[in-house]
Amino acid sequence: MRGFTHYISGLAAATFFPALVADLRMGILIPVIAAAAAYFPDFVDFKFGKFFSRRDYEIDPAPWDDKKHYAPKLVKVAELNEKNRYQFFAVQGKVSEIVERGEDTLVFKMIDENGNVKTVEKPYKSIIFKLTDETGTITVEAFGEDYDFFEEEFGEIAFGKEMLVFGYVDVDDDGIKLVVSDAPHPQGIAETIAKAIEEAYEKGETIVKIHNIRLPGDVYRRFFIHLDPPKREVRVEMGPIVTPGGVAIGGEVPDYRRVGIAKVSVPFIKTYPKPTRVDSFSGPEIAFRKAEFKGKTVVKDRFLPWHHGFSHSLTMGIIIGIVVFAFFKLIGYAHATELALAAMIGQWLHVFEDQLGFMGSNLLPPITKDVIPGFKLGESGSGLTNFSTAWLMIAFMIWNFNRFTDPRPIPIADWKLLLLLAWPSIIGFAIAIVKSFRLRKEISQLMDYYTNLEAFEEMEEVGGI
Amino acid sequence: MLPLLDILIWSLAGVLFGSLISWIPGFHIFNIMALLVAVFGVGELMPVQAFPFFAIGAIVAYAYVSAISSVYFSVADESAVFLLFPTQRYLLLGRGHEAVLLYLIGAVAGTLILVIGALFIFPKVLPPIYQATSPYITYFLTAIVLFMFMSEWPKEGDRGKTPFQRLWMAWRQILGGLLVFLLSGILGFIVMNTNLLPTTSAYTRLTPMFIGFFGMSWVLLNILSNPPMLEQVPDDRIESSPYNIAKASFGGALGGTIAAVYPIITGGMGALIAGHMTSQRGDDAFIISQGVNRVIYYVGAFTLLFLPNLRLTRGAAAWLVSSIYTPKSYAEYLAAVGVILLSAGISFVFTYYISKFLARSFNIVHIRKLSYFVAITLVIISYVLTGPMGIVVLLVSTAIGMMAAAFNTRRSYCLGGLILPVLISMTGHTGEVMHLLGLG
Numbered sequence: 001m002r003g004f005t006h007y008i009s010g011l012a013a014a015t016f017f018p019a020l021v022a023d024l025r026m027g028i029l030i031p032v033i034a035a036a037a038a039y040f041p042d043f044v045d046f047k048f049g050k051f052f053s054r055r056d057y058e059i060d061p062a063p064w065d066d067k068k069h070y071a072p073k074l075v076k077v078a079e080l081n082e083k084n085r086y087q088f089f090a091v092q093g094k095v096s097e098i099v100e101r102g103e104d105t106l107v108f109k110m111i112d113e114n115g116n117v118k119t120v121e122k123p124y125k126s127i128i129f130k131l132t133d134e135t136g137t138i139t140v141e142a143f144g145e146d147y148d149f150f151e152e153e154f155g156e157i158a159f160g161k162e163m164l165v166f167g168y169v170d171v172d173d174d175g176i177k178l179v180v181s182d183a184p185h186p187q188g189i190a191e192t193i194a195k196a197i198e199e200a201y202e203k204g205e206t207i208v209k210i211h212n213i214r215l216p217g218d219v220y221r222r223f224f225i226h227l228d229p230p231k232r233e234v235r236v237e238m239g240p241i242v243t244p245g246g247v248a249i250g251g252e253v254p255d256y257r258r259v260g261i262a263k264v265s266v267p268f269i270k271t272y273p274k275p276t277r278v279d280s281f282s283g284p285e286i287a288f289r290k291a292e293f294k295g296k297t298v299v300k301d302r303f304l305p306w307h308h309g310f311s312h313s314l315t316m317g318i319i320i321g322i323v324v325f326a327f328f329k330l331i332g333y334a335h336a337t338e339l340a341l342a343a344m345i346g347q348w349l350h351v352f353e354d355q356l357g358f359m360g361s362n363l364l365p366p367i368t369k370d371v372i373p374g375f376k377l378g379e380s381g382s383g384l385t386n387f388s389t390a391w392l393m394i395a396f397m398i399w400n401f402n403r404f405t406d407p408r409p410i411p412i413a414d415w416k417l418l419l420l421l422a423w424p425s426i427i428g429f430a431i432a433i434v435k436s437f438r439l440r441k442e443i444s445q446l447m448d449y450y451t452n453l454e455a456f457e458e459m460e461e462v463g464g465i
Numbered sequence: 466m467l468p469l470l471d472i473l474i475w476s477l478a479g480v481l482f483g484s485l486i487s488w489i490p491g492f493h494i495f496n497i498m499a500l501l502v503a504v505f506g507v508g509e510l511m512p513v514q515a516f517p518f519f520a521i522g523a524i525v526a527y528a529y530v531s532a533i534s535s536v537y538f539s540v541a542d543e544s545a546v547f548l549l550f551p552t553q554r555y556l557l558l559g560r561g562h563e564a565v566l567l568y569l570i571g572a573v574a575g576t577l578i579l580v581i582g583a584l585f586i587f588p589k590v591l592p593p594i595y596q597a598t599s600p601y602i603t604y605f606l607t608a609i610v611l612f613m614f615m616s617e618w619p620k621e622g623d624r625g626k627t628p629f630q631r632l633w634m635a636w637r638q639i640l641g642g643l644l645v646f647l648l649s650g651i652l653g654f655i656v657m658n659t660n661l662l663p664t665t666s667a668y669t670r671l672t673p674m675f676i677g678f679f680g681m682s683w684v685l686l687n688i689l690s691n692p693p694m695l696e697q698v699p700d701d702r703i704e705s706s707p708y709n710i711a712k713a714s715f716g717g718a719l720g721g722t723i724a725a726v727y728p729i730i731t732g733g734m735g736a737l738i739a740g741h742m743t744s745q746r747g748d749d750a751f752i753i754s755q756g757v758n759r760v761i762y763y764v765g766a767f768t769l770l771f772l773p774n775l776r777l778t779r780g781a782a783a784w785l786v787s788s789i790y791t792p793k794s795y796a797e798y799l800a801a802v803g804v805i806l807l808s809a810g811i812s813f814v815f816t817y818y819i820s821k822f823l824a825r826s827f828n829i830v831h832i833r834k835l836s837y838f839v840a841i842t843l844v845i846i847s848y849v850l851t852g853p854m855g856i857v858v859l860l861v862s863t864a865i866g867m868m869a870a871a872f873n874t875r876r877s878y879c880l881g882g883l884i885l886p887v888l889i890s891m892t893g894h895t896g897e898v899m900h901l902l903g904l905g
Contacts, residue, residue, distance in 0.1 A: 002741045002742075002744050003612075003615075003616050003741060004612065004616070004737075004738060004741030004742060005741065005742070007608075007612050007615075007616075008742075011604075011608055024600075024601050024603075024604045025600050025601065027603055027891060027892050027893065029603060029604060029607045029892065031604070032604065032607050032608050032611060035608050035611070035612070036611060036615065039612070039615050039616070043615050046618075046619075047619070047635065047636075047639070048632070050622075051622060051625075051628050051631040051632040051635060052628045052632070060624070063624075064624060069621070209623075211623060211624065217554065217557050218554060219554070243551065243554050243748050244551075244748075245551055245746065245747045245748030245749070245750070245751055246746055246747050246748070247704070247747060247748045247749060249558055281618065282622075282623045283623065381744050381746065382744060383712060383743045383744040383745070386741070386742060386743065386744040387742050387743050387744070390741075390742040391742070397598075398594060398597055398598060401597050401598055401600075401601060402597045405597070405600075409593060409596040409597040410593045410594075410596070410597055
């Protein structure tokens with residue numbers, strides 16, 4: 001659920017205690033602590049936990065320019081090396097040599113509309129030249145649709161021409177080169193993820209941080225990460241440029257550098273049946289953990305490993321309750337017990353609400369050791385479940401304010417008032433439950449596909465990947 | 466009650482007045498109405514009973530036509546030191562007219578929701594709900610402020626080399642927001658509780674502060690960023706879906722209603738709550754919901770002044786009008802609802818054609834020149850309403866407004882200028898804070 005849904009649940013929890021409601025009426029605002037407690041798990045995770053989380057692999061397809069805080073980063077030639085392969089940079093320099101002009105036939109893989117990978121051959125124009133700045137010289141290559149754009153932008157590329165070239169770094173027998181493009185190559189992302197999965201199979205766990213691609217004008221290059229267990233491959237697909245609001249505004253990359261595919265030599269399963277989409281705000285962290293599945297040793301993914309841990313447990317709710325009680329008792333607040341209970345219930349409501357979704361939580365550590373899967377009623381961003389829950393909490397607040405006030409401002413029976421207030425939530429939840437049956441069926445089918453271990457065995461029989 | 470023809474004439478005058486000034490960046494209808502009252506007075510040129518209808522016409526026009534300034538005259542360059550609003554991104558993509566059209570869709574939806582609500586729902590539902598919840602307004606207000614701080618999304622921090630570096634990059638933005646809120650709050654507290662500004666400016670003492678926070682700082686950013694004047698597409702074309710429009714309208718209506726009914730809670734705060742409640746995503750949905758939200762927030766709040774069994778005074782315009790004449794009968798309430806519909810229709814046409822005109826001729830007059838003109842006008846307004854000390858308040862609040870942009874934090878933290886002093890007053894701590902600041 002969204003942050004405010006949790007927060008308002010805490011606000012509502014406090015109103016179930018007549019003593020706290022009486023305090024609120026007198027202008028004592030301490031009960032707002034219950035709302036803070038309800039939001040606390042996300043606050044801790046996103047404001048602290050996320051920054052201290054371990055990173056075994058850090059994938060930054062397009063490093064930010066230090067001054068402008070967006071990509072591509074303007075670098076000197078000498079700053080680039082083989083480790084930057086497939087990353088997106090800009091270099092300012094002078095054309096010092098035209099190596100080759102000509103036409104090539106490109107051979108590349110692309111995904112068709114049905115999701116199948118196919119090999120394509122296309123004839124393209126190309127140019128190779130040397131670009132020199134005060135720190136060194138780099139080979140620059142432009143071909144295909146990028147060549148057309150490049151020529152359109154700079155006119156004919158000639159000796160002595162000063163230009164700002166942006167593209168991704170590649171490596172061949174002659175060393176590193178800069179390939180003109182408007183995005184990093186997805187192959188680098190795919191290869192690093194594949195390597196992390198293989199390493200997790202050996203070591204037990206690896207955590208990968210994937211940065212997003214921010215471009216000038218507060219827009220982002222979207223990309224998708226597909227983990228395909230039966231095919232044992234990681235596919236990364238570069239998408240269009242999008243606004244932070246998710247609206248695509250063009251900038252599709254050419255087919256020949258749209259997809260990166262890396263094979264994985266160990267079996268793995270994917271627990272969430274959709275590709276990971278990376279665009280605005282920040283990029284995700286994914287943990288790959290060695291696990292047992294249907295008697296086989298596999299690697300399992302876990303999205304945002306620092307999220308939904310101890311902070312999202314019922315145990316943490318008890319700790320919050322104790323801390324709130326101790327502190328407010330110490331400062332002499334008369335209703336410390338009620339406040340502590342409200343704070344604990346608020347935090348528990350957060351845990352319960354998140355349990356309605358997909359990720360689940362480790363509910364009672366140290367008794368429970370791992371995450372208990374969610375009920376899959378709807379995704380965390382679902383407007384329907386968020387609104388239904390938040391509205392129910394508003395209904396509870398009004399209901400409680402009314403029944404704890406004498407004379408009652410709304411003089412009707414309690415059950416009747418609650419029903420009058422809460423009907424939008426009842427309808428919302430009913431729709432969510434009906435939709436969740438369909439979703440579960442869909443997930444079950446997809447999970448069968450993703451976790452088809454027999455397919456692994458067949459592939460191994462014929463020689464593996 | 467005034468004869469129907471007079472109501473029509475004065476509300477049309479209001480629409481015309483509102484339409485003529487609302488497209489100018491940094492101009493707010495509340496400030497201009499205050500200026501109008503201060504300079505010309507009401508009662509000589511205009512009958513006092515006509516003032517609410519003149520005001521409602523002007524406010525409806527503002528809710529519609531101000532889309533022009535927020536889309537076309539809040540442009541940013543590509544330095545992207547500051548994050549862009551969706552409307553600014555549309556403009557940078559040459560789709561300013563589309564942003565206005567999306568806003569207008571929202572504004573029309575907002576008007577219809579408001580009119581239906583005003584006729585069939587508000588008179589029955591609002592009074593009991595308001596009565597049950599009004600003693601707890603301080604609770605809601607504190608809760609919203611706390612949520613604003615707790616939910617600030619760190620825009621940087623991912624790329625630091627060490628965990629502590631990452632933490633600091635994220636928290637400097639959050640702490641920056643806190644600082645902006647506190648400084649705004651102190652300024653607001655001083656302005657509200659001392660005789661810094663003349664007593665004759667009773668109804669307009671907050672005007673220079675708000676002009677600084679939200680008007681002047683915006684105009685100065687326009688001047689400093691020297692944005693490119695990009696060619697705009699004047700076609701009547703939008704990219705959205707009926708589902709997005711419906712969802713955004715619902716969210717916008719929810720946020721606008723919360724802001725309209727409860728004091729101190731502004732449209733932006735209402736939008737924040739509703740956006741989270743309905744889990745909104747998408748630039749098109751954001752702009753549409755802004756249209757709905759602003760109509761319900763500005764016009765709806767003012768309409769509550771007409772509701773005989775509630776008669777809430779919400780917003781600066783309502784306070785200004787109620788100090789001169791408060792409508793009393795259901796007939797006036799129904800007339801106000803009619804005026805809303807009529808004014809909305811005229812304002813829609815006005816906004817549409819201004820947008821079309823601007824999209825075609827956007828790069829003729831550079832926004833920088835317009836911004837200089839507006840900056841001077843804002844200084845004059847502040848001076849006329851509040852004298853030389855008003856200019857000092859304007860300068861300080863402008864600096865605070867610019868700080869919010871520099872820290873890359875929410876501009877709405879400047880509302881601390883209103884929220885903090887009110888919270889201090891509601892909880893009975895004004896004397897202590899006066900003492901703490903060495904003011905009494």
